Amino acid sequence: MDIITLFVVVCSLETAFANPCIEFACDCQGTVVNCNQKNLVSIPDGIPTTTTELDLSQNSISTIAADAFINLTSLELLNFRSNKISSLTANVFNGLVSLKSLDLFRNDISTIAADTFKGLVSLEAIDLRFNKISTITANTFKDLMSLIIIFLSQNEISKLDKDAFTDLDTLEILFLDNNNISSIAIDTFKDLESLKSIYLNNNAFTTVSANIFRPMTNITLLYIDRNPLICCNMTDLIKWIASQSELSDILGTCFDFDAITEITEFHIANCSTQEPCKHDKHGKHGKDTNMKSDTILYKARTWKRNNQQ
Structure with missing residues (x-):
């Protein structure tokens, strides 16, 4: 093997190890995975475990499989903007212990199950604008100990359970505008010490x-x-x-x-x-x-x- 051939082989191996999704359907740059507008109907297999940012926006994803992100412990940003997700089931984001930002803007979400966001101990921002949510049930955001901002604008919310925002000690900004809320129960915001x-x-x-x-x-x-x-x-x-x-x-x-x-x-x-x-x-x-x-x-x-x- 001559020197030039050896150099090409070494460079190819370095590129492959530096970019672990070189054979992956989405675009990768370092630890950022971009699956924007890839005509996806489901979350693709093979997302590198080192991924820190995952963009799945503007696809046709309608469901999120259980434990879909179980191995993505380094993920900090997850973007589902402009998909067709209709519901969020319990523990669907299991494993995302480093997640800071969750974007679910402009989907078809009408229900959020208890424990949907369980375990997201690092989450700081969640965007649920432009969905079809009608009720925020008790403890929907329970145990989100780092949460700073919640976007719930432009939904169909008519009911807020009095315990919907329990124990959100770090929450600073809450958007509930452009909904159908006519009344709010006593003490609904009493736990929001940082609001x-x-x-x-x-x-x-x-x-x-x-x-x-x-x-x-x-x-x-x-x-x-x-x-x-x-x-x-x-x-x-x-x-x-x-x-x-x-x-x-x-x-x-x-x-x-x-x-x-x-x-x-x-x-x-x-x-x-x-x-x-x-x-x-x-x-x-x-x-x-x-x-x-x-x-x-x-x-x-x-x-x-x-x-x-």
Whole structure:
């Protein structure tokens, strides 16, 4: 074997060992595996165990097999953006102990089983925007001890279990905007000690109560705009906002007394004139005083529809 031939053989062997998926269907560069737009209908076999980033976006993957990632203990970024996944089953991400970012943007996910994210102790960000999720059940995100941000925007969420966000001590940013949520149970966000930003805009709230939060928080941003909020139904929240020393970025309006008002500018003292509407259906003179409240609610909802067009 001459020197030139030997050199070519050695270089080929070095390339093969440096790039362990040289025979793999996807593109590889170091420990990054790119399977974007490869017409995949399932997760391919042969993903190198040293992979740190795996891009499976813009394919037609509809299911994730159990233990599909069991050997990918070094994986830090997993991208399933724009696929056809309809459900997430328990332990489906088993083994991904190093995963920091999970992108499930724009799929068809409608259900998330208990323990779906179990074991993802390093996960910092999860993106579930533009899916078909209607309910966030208790402990959906349980034990995600490193989680910083959750994107749940643009779903069909109408129900949040009061324990949906239990023990998320590190969570700082929560997006729940553009859903169908009309109410939130007491103490739903009480465990979110590190929460700084929460987006509740463009839902179906007519009121938001202070009792969903901790008495004192580190929240700096609260967006509740584009909801048919009625000012006198949320006086406790208005008082709570005034008591929060860190809260500086507030976006939201409410409707009452035939006017739309910035929440931060509404004077709750005016609400005493509406107290009979809340306690005495027929007032002192037998008139149905609830009619005024019904009219206010109708106008608020009409305002929301007009502002969405």
